[in-house]
Amino acid sequence: MSIxxxxxxxxxxxxxxxxxxxxxxxxxxxxxxxxxxTGRPRGFAFVEMSSEDEETAAIEALDGAEWMGRDLRVNKARPREQRGGGGGGGRF
Known part of the structure; x- marks a missing residue:
């Protein structure tokens, strides 16, 4: 699991x-x-830690904490959603 x-x-x-x-x-x-x-960071990250207890401790301590002038949002990451096939075309 990740954060x-x-x-x-x-x-x-x-x-x-x-x-x-x-x-x-x-x-x-x-x-x-x-x-x-642009190659610039998008303003969010994912962090993986070695145990669920460590993840829980980090989430509890850092969610809502001010860091580098911003109030962090820290929680368990949700599984990535499957996206549709995308693409266009389809003309025959």
């Missing part, structure tokens, strides 16, 4: 996020999505 971290400062880096969450346990992975066109 969703929203309302991040656009200046936050993977290392910054790792350092904050490391206070609550072992961080396995930090994923900081970027915009495809």
């Amino acid at each position: 969703y971290v929203g309302n991040l400062s656009y200046d936050a880096t993977r290392d910054d996020i790792d350092a904050v969450f490391a206070e609550y346990g072992t961080v396995q992975r930090v994923h900081l999505p970027t915009d495809r066109e």
Whole structure:
């Protein structure tokens, strides 16, 4: 399972996020999505920790906390939704 971290400062880096969450346990992975066109962070991240207890501690401590001038939104990440086939066309 992973943790969703929203309302991040656009200046936050993977290392910054790792350092904050490391206070609550072992961080396995930090994923900081970027915009495809600009390459800039999108303002949210996903953090995976080594145990559910560590994730719970981080969520309880950091949800609503002020960090880098923003009030963080921290909760369990929901499973990714399947998207439709996309694409256009279809003319025969």
